[in-house]
Amino acid sequence: QKEVEQDPGPLSVPEGAIVSLNCTYSNSAFQYFMWYRQYSRKGPELLMYTYSSGNKEDGRFTAQVDKSSKYISLFIRDSQPSDSATYLCAMSRGVTGANNLFFGTGTRLTVIP
Amino acid sequence: DSGVTQTPKHLITATGQRVTLRCSPRSGDLSVYWYQQSLDQGLQFLIHYYNGEERAKGNILERFSAQQFPDLHSELNLSSLELGDSALYFCASSLGLAGHHEQYFGPGTRLTVT
Numbered sequence: 001q002k003e004v005e006q007d008p009g010p011l012s013v014p015e016g017a018i019v020s021l022n023c024t025y026s027n028s029a030f031q032y033f034m035w036y037r038q039y040s041r042k043g044p045e046l047l048m049y050t051y052s053s054g055n056k057e058d059g060r061f062t063a064q065v066d067k068s069s070k071y072i073s074l075f076i077r078d079s080q081p082s083d084s085a086t087y088l089c090a091m092s093r094g095v096t097g098a099n100n101l102f103f104g105t106g107t108r109l110t111v112i113p
Numbered sequence: 114d115s116g117v118t119q120t121p122k123h124l125i126t127a128t129g130q131r132v133t134l135r136c137s138p139r140s141g142d143l144s145v146y147w148y149q150q151s152l153d154q155g156l157q158f159l160i161h162y163y164n165g166e167e168r169a170k171g172n173i174l175e176r177f178s179a180q181q182f183p184d185l186h187s188e189l190n191l192s193s194l195e196l197g198d199s200a201l202y203f204c205a206s207s208l209g210l211a212g213h214h215e216q217y218f219g220p221g222t223r224l225t226v227t
Contacts, residue, residue: 032214043115043203043218044156051214088156092214099213100146100158100171 003027006089006104015113019076023089023104026070031094033065034101035074038086047074047087079111116140117206117219125225131192134222138185138206144168145187146207146216147179151200162187163210194226 006023013019021035032051036044050056053067062075072091076083086108090101116139126132138145147159149172158171162181173179176194181187191198201223205216 034214036218043117043220045115046215046217049214090156099144099163099207099210100161100169101156101214101216102158103156105155 001026004089004091004102004104007107008105010108010110012110012112013079015079015081015111017079017111019074019079019083019109019111021074021076021087021089021107021109023072024070025072025091025102027091027093027102028067028070029093030091030102032092033063033072034090034092035061035063036088036090036103038088038106040085044088079109081111081113084110115217115219117204117217119202119204119219119222121222122220123223123225125227126194127227128194128196130194130226131190132194132224134189134191134202134204134224136187136189136204136206136219138187138204139217141208142206142217143185143209144207144213145181145185146205147173147187147189148203148205148218149200150203150221156203159189168210191224196226199224199226 034049035047038044060077064073086106088106089104118137143164159173161168179189201221203221205218
């Protein structure tokens with residue numbers, strides 16, 4: 001079993017829709033939860049991170065972490081064609097553990113004008 | 114633009130050969146991470162250097178090695194290349210250990226082994 005599971009999609013939505021992207025994980029030691037966006041043939045771009053459980057909002061993006069369920073989500077409001085990309089969740093164990101990120105396989109999103 | 118640079122952008126080489134991938138971190142960042150991205154495995158952590166010292170190893174093959182130089186740039190050396198080593202190789206940098214969760218990725222090097 002992979003430590004981080006993510007539905008690969010693809011996911012196709014009309015412009016203006018609310019998008020929900022999710023990941024589950026198995027390692028309860030994960031403390032930091034990140035979302036990256038990756039356009040085709042580009043490097044991953046950090047969107048936002050959350051420490052421990054809770055919600056975080058940044059413009060049209062909201063990240064949620066539920067550590068009790070080992071489940072994280074990213075919501076995109078008023079989706080735009082420019083949001084079309086692959087979205088990767090990532091997690092880490094924190095400063096005292098190894099600092100590398102564990103990634104989901106990514107969900108490919110297409111927003112149709 | 115993340116501020117992380119990687120060279121070369123593309124590399125085509127034959128099986129059995131050796132290549133070197135180069136990464137320059139963002140100004141001020143002390144940590145450099147190397148990741149491999151393939152279609153079937155996704156992004157996999159290879160190795161982490163912090164201020165010139167190896168900090169952690171992931172799924173890095175013995176044929177692969179890396180180092181971080183005093184000016185903080187890093188190189189990933191891949192030797193005895195096999196067809197299965199074809200992938201995108203990314204480096205990422207972060208301020209340090211406390212800021213490890215904010216990793217900024219370079220544009221990647223696409224390696225094709227023929």
